[in-house]
Amino acid sequence: MPTTLWQAGRIARPALYARPQDPVGRVLAALKQAGFSRAPVWDGRQVTGALTARTWQRLLFEGLDPDRVTAAQVQEPPLPQVTPAAGLLEVLDGLARAPAVVVAAPGRPPGIITYVDVVRDAAPYLWLRELEQVLRALLYCLEASGPRGGWLALLPPAQARRIEEYCRRDGGSDPLDYVDLYDLRQLVEAGWDRWFRSWLSPLDLGAALDLLDRLRHARNDVAHMRDLSPGQRQELEQAVRRLREPVRRRLLDEPPTRPDRR
Incomplete structure (x- = not known):
């Protein structure tokens, strides 16, 4: 368009x-x-x-x-x-x-x-990409204690198959590299009490899901290069920070390691 x-x-x-x-x-x-x-x-x-x-x-x-x-x-x-x-x-x-x-x-x-102008314009996209990266790193960190069958087992079968198909078609090696904010939102909801509550504290489940829903809708606007108003940019940045900060801070203290699959 x-x-x-x-x-x-x-x-x-x-x-x-x-x-x-x-x-x-x-x-x-x-x-x-x-x-x-x-x-x-x-x-x-x-x-x-x-x-x-x-x-x-x-x-x-x-x-x-x-x-x-x-x-x-x-x-x-x-x-x-x-x-x-x-x-x-x-x-x-x-x-x-x-x-x-x-x-x-x-x-x-x-x-x-200048480069400053380009970076400023791209900032909403970069904020969301980093958030996805942080949440995927959290999945890797918790994988050893995660659900039997892996994280995709928490998703509806058709949704899990879609992610696996994306990974296979793209020549990827790990389906978790292909989960998006919609998938992450469902994983957080399904595994809140057992895996995610302590990592996203002080947010409660309702607040975490609300932020993920808002960010998911904002990502659609950003991905389609729709202009955000100054107020929307500020709201987006604040929402990203609220989800990102507690997880990223703890991941820096407890670097994620993949379980040995041999």
């Missing part, structure tokens, strides 16, 4: 840009005030270059007065450029070659993307 495609223009921040005729000293002062370290040079139609840390180093080395030279006279080659419709692959390719990528369209002021 086009509305869910990742597009550079969606996360680009307005760039603090210089005009070719701007005195470099004025641009440097504006960058310092804004807390930025680089500025595209834009002539009103297209990006022609960039002022970067290398520019300032060269001015110092050559003894040039920043107030007496213009951006056009000292600009570096342009930073990597992408269109507003560019995907993540193109943006990451640019960031592999430079500290920032310029988002440019003819006749429009440029935007800019």
Whole structure:
């Protein structure tokens, strides 16, 4: 669906840009005030270059007065450029070659993307991936004392077969690598009293299941690249922390080990 495609223009921040005729000293002062370290040079139609840390180093080395030279006279080659419709692959390719990528369209002021912007945008996905990793590590840690037949024995047979089929089709060696938040929610509910209560304390069963349900629904939005409001992001981060912290803290004290299957 086009509305869910990742597009550079969606996360680009307005760039603090210089005009070719701007005195470099004025641009440097504006960058310092804004807390930025680089500025595209834009002539009103297209990006022609960039002022970067290398520019300032060269001015110092050559003894040039920043107030007496213009951006056009000292600009570096342009930073990597992408269109507003560019995907993540193109943006990451640019960031592999430079500290920032310029988002440019003819006749429009440029935007800019750094690694910080990409990581911030990807944070909800990474939070959820880490939570799944932590909960799987918990299953590994408890496996020796787990249910006869393994953790999948706690799930409905059709659901267990689905996970095993995913694993087999993917060439995996362990079905637990393929359990998702829905599966984990059911495992926690089925094995709460015997295995999970102490690990998820101070949460009770109702609170743990509620958090897992909310996170599962949020994961669908994140997986489909639907934008989250600031309030939704904050709620998601808090929910992940409430489930993650007690388990992760204890796992660091008691590193998970797989039982010897020989």
